[in-house]
Amino acid sequence: MAFKLKTLILTGTAAFIAAVSGIAYAAGGGGTGDYKMEHKHWHFQGAFGTYDKAAAQRGYQVYREVCASCHALKHLAFRHLGDKGAPFYNEDFPNPNDNPLVKNFAADWTVQDIDVETGDVIDRSGIPADKFPAIYPNNAAARASNGGGLPPDLSVMVSARNGGADYLYNLLLAYDTPPPADLQLTPGVYYNPVMDGGKIAMKNPLSDDLVEYADGTPATLEQMAADVTEFLAWSSDPKLEQRKSVGFMTMLYLLILAVLLWFSYKRVWRNVEH
Amino acid sequence: MSGHPSTYEPKYAATKWMDQRLPIVRMGADFMTFPSPRNLNYWYTFGGILTLCLVSQIITGIILAMHYVPHTELAFESVQRIRRDVPFGWLLQPMHAVGASMFFFAVYVHMFRGLYYGSYKAPREVLWIIGCLIYLVMMATGFLGYTLPWGQMSFWGATVITGFFGAVPVVGESLQQWLLGGYAVDNATLNRFFALHYLLPFVIAGLVGVHVWALHHVGQNNPIGITPKTKQDTLSFHPYYTVKDGFAVVVFLLIFAFFLFYQPDALGHADNYIEADALKTPPHIVPEWYFLPFYAILRAVPDKLAGILLMIGAIAVLFVLPWLDTSKVRSMRFRPVARGFFWIFLFFCFILGWCGAETPDNMVPFMSVGDKGLNFTGLSRIATIYYFAYFVVILPILGLVEKPKDRPESITKAILGDSSHGAAAPAE
Numbered sequence: 001m002a003f004k005l006k007t008l009i010l011t012g013t014a015a016f017i018a019a020v021s022g023i024a025y026a027a028g029g030g031g032t033g034d035y036k037m038e039h040k041h042w043h044f045q046g047a048f049g050t051y052d053k054a055a056a057q058r059g060y061q062v063y064r065e066v067c068a069s070c071h072a073l074k075h076l077a078f079r080h081l082g083d084k085g086a087p088f089y090n091e092d093f094p095n096p097n098d099n100p101l102v103k104n105f106a107a108d109w110t111v112q113d114i115d116v117e118t119g120d121v122i123d124r125s126g127i128p129a130d131k132f133p134a135i136y137p138n139n140a141a142a143r144a145s146n147g148g149g150l151p152p153d154l155s156v157m158v159s160a161r162n163g164g165a166d167y168l169y170n171l172l173l174a175y176d177t178p179p180p181a182d183l184q185l186t187p188g189v190y191y192n193p194v195m196d197g198g199k200i201a202m203k204n205p206l207s208d209d210l211v212e213y214a215d216g217t218p219a220t221l222e223q224m225a226a227d228v229t230e231f232l233a234w235s236s237d238p239k240l241e242q243r244k245s246v247g248f249m250t251m252l253y254l255l256i257l258a259v260l261l262w263f264s265y266k267r268v269w270r271n272v273e274h
Numbered sequence: 275m276s277g278h279p280s281t282y283e284p285k286y287a288a289t290k291w292m293d294q295r296l297p298i299v300r301m302g303a304d305f306m307t308f309p310s311p312r313n314l315n316y317w318y319t320f321g322g323i324l325t326l327c328l329v330s331q332i333i334t335g336i337i338l339a340m341h342y343v344p345h346t347e348l349a350f351e352s353v354q355r356i357r358r359d360v361p362f363g364w365l366l367q368p369m370h371a372v373g374a375s376m377f378f379f380a381v382y383v384h385m386f387r388g389l390y391y392g393s394y395k396a397p398r399e400v401l402w403i404i405g406c407l408i409y410l411v412m413m414a415t416g417f418l419g420y421t422l423p424w425g426q427m428s429f430w431g432a433t434v435i436t437g438f439f440g441a442v443p444v445v446g447e448s449l450q451q452w453l454l455g456g457y458a459v460d461n462a463t464l465n466r467f468f469a470l471h472y473l474l475p476f477v478i479a480g481l482v483g484v485h486v487w488a489l490h491h492v493g494q495n496n497p498i499g500i501t502p503k504t505k506q507d508t509l510s511f512h513p514y515y516t517v518k519d520g521f522a523v524v525v526f527l528l529i530f531a532f533f534l535f536y537q538p539d540a541l542g543h544a545d546n547y548i549e550a551d552a553l554k555t556p557p558h559i560v561p562e563w564y565f566l567p568f569y570a571i572l573r574a575v576p577d578k579l580a581g582i583l584l585m586i587g588a589i590a591v592l593f594v595l596p597w598l599d600t601s602k603v604r605s606m607r608f609r610p611v612a613r614g615f616f617w618i619f620l621f622f623c624f625i626l627g628w629c630g631a632e633t634p635d636n637m638v639p640f641m642s643v644g645d646k647g648l649n650f651t652g653l654s655r656i657a658t659i660y661y662f663a664y665f666v667v668i669l670p671i672l673g674l675v676e677k678p679k680d681r682p683e684s685i686t687k688a689i690l691g692d693s694s695h696g697a698a699a700p701a702e
Contacts, residue, residue, distance in 0.1 A: 047536060074351075075354040075355075076358075159547040160548045236547075238358060239357070239358075243365070243535050243538070244535060247535020250531050255528065261517065265521050268513050268517045269517075
């Protein structure tokens with residue numbers, strides 16, 4: 001009996017080691033060459049990690065005032081900002097469409113619509129049910145405005161890069177690294193060692209005090225980079241808090257069930273040598 | 275359905291009536307009392323785990339299909355919508371994606387179990403071949419399904435895999451176009467892949483039915499590979515194995531839940547969060563982890579067609595394994611030499627997986643200094659040679675020359691020693 005439990009423990013351990021090394025391998029697989037990425041401890045890490053709401057709120061401000069001049073968030077609607085687990089969730093407004101902050105944010109954007117009377121394309125201010133609008137009318141226009149580079153959509157950016165939040169944070173801070181002497185940079189291309197190949201079409205978007213935070217936090221470069229990363233981490237994985245809390249209860253339930261089944265097994269098999 | 279005499283007796287008028295017309299209750303009852311060898315260990319639980327995986331994939335898949343849009347312009351967005359707005363979509367979508375990995379993890383354990391304990395040998399050849407067929411359809415289903423989210427890896431994975439068909443002599447190009455529904459992976463491809471991805475799981479379910487039928491006809495193999503001889507050698511499936519499997523299934527679910535809730539992206543690729551772009555090739559096109567060993571075999575030879583033939587051969591060889599292994603002894607427990615080769619085989623399967631994930635020209639750590647030494651192409655060649663040698667050279671020859679250890683007369687004797695006569699049979 002002890003032997004068979006050993007088999008099970010061995011299998012489980014082997015599976016776990018394989019999985020963890022796989023995760024470590026995937027996490028280390030970024031194309032950052034020799035650049036030493038700073039591994040920041042994020043508030044949303046760990047089994048009980050949640051988003052730092054204040055940081056994500058500041059991050060939204062950075063997105064709105066800086067990133068949004070080129071980058072869209074096409075998979076998000078304004079109402080998502082007020083969902084449970086989102087930066088602007090307010091328990092007084094379980095329906096995010098009623099949340100005054102969300103309404104204000106939406107109204108701050110101009111969205112295209114069709115006038116139902118005339119059929120004309122009109123501009124109006126946003127409502128919570130609207131999606132975040134596109135920044136450029138099409139990709140060609142986006143390229144034309146950015147020296148040929150296409151600013152990627154940021155909705156799932158943190159999930160879309162090896163290294164996740166660390167990648168984005170380091171990318172935003174790595175611009176001051178001096179480029180290698182042999183690197184040829186064409187106009188409109190900048191050096192960033194975190195980028196695969198070291199070349200990036202986005203010039204350094206952040207500098208100290210670029211925004212004035214509504215909550216009075218000093219807007220250092222590091223602060224803004226961390227805040228916007230927190231916000232984009234949320235937009236990539238908006239159900240993280242829900243998933244972790246359901247996950248904890250599920251695993252607890254399974255653990256208790258496993259113990260009960262183990263004792264049932266011992267009882268059913270008590271007279272059977274095997 | 276099963277090969278053991280039925281012990282079911284209908285008690286009520288209604289069940290008697292039913293039993294004479296369609297003995298479906300009898301079938302269920304016989305299933306539950308099926309005599310199973312009393313020495314099955316936890317490796318024998320994975321058949322049950324796999325059934326659970328299939329059911330879970332079908333249920334989550336059907337719900338996802340209600341919300342997913344198989345169109346190149348909308349597919350990526352519809353997956354995002356499922357994760358953000360569909361009730362419980364945040365749970366079901368990762369459950370389906372992580373579930374695919376869990377399914378393959380379980381099927382690999384199940385197959386290596388079969389290899390180790392000789393479960394493919396007479397009279398279980400057909401059982402084994404049906405299992406190989408299930409695995410083949412699983413691979414197709416997994417590949418088709420990975421295309422559907424329409425991320426960069428979806429698109430380029432589909433482009434690379436369907437490109438293999440183009441290497442078939444003479445008809446290759448037309449075959450490839452026929453599969454894709456065009457000259458390149460596009461909307462027609464996505465539509466047919468979705469249709470087939472919905473169809474194949476039901477083919478698997480049918481094959482699983484036949485697999486279980488064959489299993490119940492010949493009976494389960496067991497860790498010592500000695501066929502049960504007396505009633506003492508076996509136990510009723512219920513309650514003995516329902517409770518034992520139940521425990522193991524819950525342990526498996528704990529591993530599943532860990533990935534689902536805490537590492538949902540760990541088994542996938544970050545690149546698949548980038549929407550498919552036909553004009554932008556990702557720097558490394560890598561299949562899902564469960565295909566990596568075969569991908570390494572494919573790339574082990576410079577010629578495309580030869581690579582494909584090798585990859586097909588790597589799976590085809592499993593189908594004829596019952597006739598390649600010449601040993602009459604089933605379990606590796608009594609084959610010390612073969613057992614050593616088996617562990618080396620398992621080791622090289624992991625090596626192949628590693629090679630599949632790496633860039634072929636990269637040098638292997640610890641086996642190279644600078645650009646001198648072994649690169650991953652070299653390592654995958656060594657591993658590929660061993661993979662095939664194990665099946666077509668080692669197992670056929672070993673069966674003829676190896677001297678197996680003495681085997682116990684029966685399962686009961688193996689457990690209780692020779693003094694087992696009259697040992698208490700379990701209450702039933």
